[in-house]
Amino acid sequence: MTALIHPAHQTPPAAADRCPVQQTVTLFRHEPLLLDCGQAVNDVRVAYHTYGEAREDATLVLHALTGNSAVHEWWPEFLGKGCPLDPELGFVVCANVLGGCAGSTSPGELPPVGGGDAPLSLRDMARVGRALLEHLGVRRVRLVGGSMGGMLAYAWLLECPDLVERAVIIGAPARHSPWAIGLNTAARSAIQAAPGGEGLKVARQIAMLSYRSPQSFALTQAGQRAPGTPAITSYLQYQGEKLHARFCERSYVALTWAMDTFQPTDAELRSIRTPVLAVGISSDVLYPPAEVQACAALLPCAQYWELDSVHGHDAFLMDAQDLPERVGAFLRGH
Incomplete structure (x- = not known):
């Protein structure tokens, strides 16, 4: 697969940790991406951040619905020296999803379907993410995703099981109620x-x-x-x-x-053999903890942990408490 990096967005590796800058790459220039809706798409632009020195294994962060790839801006408790995402110890990648509006190809840039925007799927986004990892030379990943990012992690586990070593899914079910x-x-x-x-x-x-x-x-x-x-x-x-x-x-x-149309079956979930840490939030009214736990119970190699907070779904961003330590230990295989 041939990729084109826009030089203006490149970050010298030595400077990446000190001053993270968004980078942009154009993928699927010659062989198209086939969307689940049946539309073939070329020249898919992906905006992303990297932290740490590039290597063949990485931790891939999957952002929430209105998030972006700048993990250092919205998750400082998780990214940094001594944190679960430590650039001194490993390579960290986060990309804006296909269909977002923070640098990656947006809905308006895709060929229309039936007079409207092409419907996208979480599996489409996982395929684009896989192409980005191939471009970066990454062969194995650990996933960390919260909210929409957690649902996208389920899509990765189903779409790219050969790439994923383990996954942390925070405040997200496998499918919408x-x-x-x-x-x-x-x-x-x-x-x-x-x-x-x-x-x-x-x-x-x-x-x-x-x-x-x-x-x-x-x-x-x-x-x-x-x-x-x-x-x-x-x-x-x-x-x-x-x-x-x-x-x-x-x-x-x-x-x-x-998100609404991502509805994997129980059988599909039972086929996932990757170790998973599923995190529920005690006061989450969007994705109640019992719902998160029930989805995790279908996974053969999952463990469940609950963050006890009054702050609802957003607690993983605003009231993390012991969550960074739990995530860090799981990513290290403990």
Whole structure:
């Protein structure tokens, strides 16, 4: 497979840890990527970050729905010296997913299907990730993914079992429940009803209610921030505005659809022989811990651990507690 790196985005290996810079590569220049929808696609652009010295084995971080490849910005408790993702001890890679809007090929850049954006799947994203690893010379990976990244890890385990040594899946089931699909449906309906940004703001407000818990909001958003304006109202409005400033509504629609339509069977899950650490979050209302545990129970080589926090789904980002130590030990094979 021939790949083209854009020189402006290259980072000298010696400088990568001090000042991580996003890199970009164009894959599938000669042999196309066949999407699950049947569309063949050439020239797929992938934006990514690397940390540490390149080698044949790596830890691949899979980001959440509105995340990006800059792990040092959004997961500092996990990346750094003495952390589970230690660039001094190993090679760490994170790529923006196909269909995102942080440098990789976006939905609007793909050939349309039936007059609309080509529907993407999590398996499509895993295939693109595999091509990136081939380009980087990586032959074996350990996966770490939270939320959408955790669901994408399941797609990797099914699509690329020969590459994955072990996987950490945080706050994610193997497939969406009607509850999770319903929340995403409401979000996409808001975007469809008010295109141009206003719908995306509402979609983010809907999502934020599922990312935290009633107890978390009682602790952090009680009272008023301005006369006559409840704190939770100001908070949700702020979150909507912030996402609108950095994210694309077409990507939001494409990625939530890919999550909703990823429905591996019990038999497929039982076929996974890779060691897995599945992490549930005690107060998660989006992906209740019992749901995460039930999916893990189908895996022959999985162990389950629960993060006890009042902060809901987002606890893995804002209240990690012992999670880094648990993840680090598992990645080391302990």
